[in-house]
Amino acid sequence: MFNIQEELKKMPDKPGVYIMKDENGQIIYIGKAVVLKNRVRQYFQSSANMTxxxxAMVARIAEFEYIVTHSELEALILECNLIKKHKPKFNILLKDDKTYPYIKVTMNEEYPRVLMTRRLEKDGAKYFGPYSNVTAVRETIDLLKKLFPIKTCNRVFPRDxxxxxxxxNFHIYQCLGPCQGNVNKEEYRNLMKDICSFLAGKHEEVIDKLEHQMNELAESLNFEKAASLRDKIRGLKHVAEKQKVLSTAMEDQDVIAYAKNETDSCIQVFFIRGGKLLGREHFIFEGVGEVEDKELITSFVKQFYSSTSFIPHEILLQGDIDELNIIEKxxxxxxxxxxxIKVPRKGDKHKLxxxxxxxxxxxxxxxxxxIQRDQTMSKDGLSELAQLLELKEFPxxxxxxxxxxxxxxEIVASMVVFENGSPANREYRRFKIKSVEGQNDYGSMQETIYRRFKPREEENSKGINKFSKMPELILIDGGLGHINAVKEVMNSMGVSIPAYGMVKDDKxxxxxxMSQAGEISFEKNINAFRLVTAIQDEAHRFAVDYNRKLREMRYRKSALDEVPGIGPKRKKALIKHFGSVSxxxxxxxxxxxxxDGITNAIALKIYEFFH
Incomplete structure (x- = not known):
């Protein structure tokens, strides 16, 4: 039995991370402290000043653990990693933990390329970003390839x-063709330097240089090349106009500010590179409207920069944060x-x-x-659906x-649940079909429905209670045949819940x-139509995701990996042909x-391996 008061007496006066758990052993909160003993004790003293x-969190603490570190900095790093791994309920969580795209110019190669990446490496290449979305990166790269005749292949020169x-691309004048071996390396690299200058925001330098070249070509009566440069300059000016200058200091900055209402909070980040706005991103934190500003922004900064690849020279914040010095270090x-890390009170940075x-x-x-629109649509959709199907109970x-x-x-089934018109993800279930051989949707659906509604006594004897709640409506992806198959099982089990098939058109x-009496059209019930469409799409997505996961696991590791001469391609062909290793x-x-792809010699090796 964990005695909190006794364990508090044993707490060390050292820096570290503490981990709060509930009665089920689930981690509900992770924090760091300069002095563990003092910080953890505060939770179990007077609650008068607690939010x-x-x-609510303290009331659920049944036990706690702690990890001692050498320094506060180590504790900070460990805290960030543990929060990212366990996602405790009472921590402020950054759900959109994604890596941002960058443009990479491989200046570490003799003949560089321009490509997109999400990883920053110390490899001698130049990186530009982050960009807020992949589309912006692709559009920029496509434009650069049109304006500059650079190579887009993966060949390594001069080796290849x-x-x-x-x-x-060479024949349509969109690549100089270094693959032929007659392109001057310095000339090509100067071209790449212009691209780097342009991506760094030095548009004027690049445009001035190209205009000078254009004038020289025009003076030497080379009007065709001069016209080509003119078109390139126009394209570059168009891009330059779209990038708004926000900082005359021409610095790399992240500007972070927030907004709050009674229930939720939003943090907005502007990515400024070379003084120009390169992209922006916002993050919604649901159910944390009452959290103090300082706690919100501190949690965000720690989680955001623990996963992002690029950290700018300067970070501007709307308000003060805890642990400023240690986070800065x-x-x-x-x-x-x-x-x-600065909190500007006046001037241009404050205006930012x-x-x-x-x-x-x-x-x-x-x-x-x-949220309000979705709630209204869900409510209207459920109301229309109940009326359309003449249901006795509201679904x-x-x-x-x-x-x-x-x-x-890999025949699988999905069960998705919508409660009050919204997905209830924790109620989702998935089934790996066991009793059906081959492609038999009807039999697979019958097994799924039986396992879903099998008598509660069977489950209780095994200590399982996966399906404690009962639905008011069942929807099956399929037509009349599926409904007849499902109804047969439900009737045999004494389950009397309305069930309908969701039928699709040719596209x-x-x-x-679909009911046993025939098809029911949505006609003017647009909200019911939207709701059923969302449900059908979600059921399909969940089933396909599970199927894909099982296939990847099967292809990833099997006895075939030990057979000489069997690589991923042959393994995939064998499993696709036979269905299983057995x-x-x-x-x-x-x-x-x-x-396909299996010769007599390889077939003999496979046979001998298993026999």
């Missing part, structure tokens, strides 16, 4: 010179260059903060409006089922609902030879 959130014919070490804060307010209002809980299979293996889009074991040499 409602902290009170002359090995293959020049590609189409952590980011400086991570960047391998000085990082300044105000602009970002205003954008955070707009984003939060849009989120609130979307507060809807369960939808779909089957996914590839060939004769695989939701068309209507069937491959039973196959004869002639059967194995029938598979």
């Amino acid at each position: 409602p959130k902290v009170k 010179v002359g090995k293959e014919r020049p590609c189409l 952590w980011l400086t070490d991570k960047r391998a260059g000085k990082v300044y 903060i105000e602009m970002v804060s205003q954008n955070a307010v707009f984003a939060l209002n849009q989120f609130r409006d979307k 507060h809980r809807i369960e939808a089922y779909d089957i996914s299979n590839t060939g004769t293996s 695989h889009r939701t068309r209507g609902l 069937k491959i074991k039973e196959a004869g040499i002639d059967d194995l030879e029938a598979v």
Whole structure:
């Protein structure tokens, strides 16, 4: 039995991380402390000054652990990693933990390329970004390829010179063709330097240089090349005009501000590179409207910069944060260059903060409006659906089922749940079909429905209670045949819940609902149509995801990996042909030879391996 008061007496007066757990052993909160003994004790003293959130968390603490570190900086890094791994309920969590795209110019190669990446490496290449979305990166790279005749292939020069014919880009004058071996390396690298200058925001330098070249060509009567440069200059000016200058200091900055309402918070980040706005991103934190500003922004900064690849020279914040000095030191070490965190009170930088804060307010209002629209649509959709199907009960809980299979293996089913018109992700279930051989959707659906509604006594004897809630409506991905198969099982089990099929048109889009009496059209019930479409799409997605996961696991590791001469391609062909490794074991040499890519010698090796 864990005695909290006794364990508090044993707490060390050293820096470290503490981990709070509930009665089930689930981690509910992770924090760091300069002195563990003092920080953890505060939770179990007077609750008068505690926020409602902290009170609720403390009431659930059944035990705690702690990890002692050598320094506060080590504790900070460990805290960030543990929060990212465990995602405790009472921590402020950054759900959108993604890596941002960058443009990489491989100046470490003799003939560099321009490409997109999400990883920053110390490899001698130049990186530009981050960009807020992949589309912006691709559009920029496509434009650069049109304006500058650079190579887009992965060939390494001069190693691969002359090995293959020049590609189409060379013949349409969109590549200088270094693959032929007659392109001057310095001339090509100067071209790449212009691209780097342009990506760094030095548009004027690049444009001035190109205009000078254009004038020289025109003076020498080379009007065709001069016209080509003129078009290139126009394209560059168009891009330059779209990038707004926000900082005359021409610095790399992240500007972070926030907005809050009664229930939710929004943090907005502007990425400024070389004084120009390169992109922006906002993050919504649901259910943390009451959290103190300092706690919100501190948690965000730690989580955001623990996963991002690039850290700018300067970070501007709307408000003060806890542990400023230690966070600044952590980011400086991570960047391998000085990082300044500032809270500007006046001047141009303060105006930047105000602009970002205003954008955070707009984003939060849009989120609130979307939630209200979704709730209204769900409510209207459920009301229309109940009326359309003449249901005796309002369908507060809807369960939808779909089957996914590839060939004769990995047949799976999904069960998704919508409660009050919204996805209840924690209620989702998935099934690996066991009793059906081959592609038999009806039999697979019957097994799924039986396992879902099998008598509660069977489950209780095994200590399982996966399906404690019952739906008011069942939707099946399929037509009349599926409904008849499902109804047969439900009737035999004494389950009397309305069940309908979700039928699709020729373009695989939701068309209507199918009952044993015939098809039901949505006609003017647009909200019901939208709701059923969302349910059908979600059931399909969940089934396909599970199917894909099982296939990847099967292809990733099997006994075939130990057979000499069997690589990923042959392994995939064998499993696709036979359906499973056990069937491959039973196959004869002639059967194995029938598979694409399997020669007599390879078939003999497989047979001998298993026999």
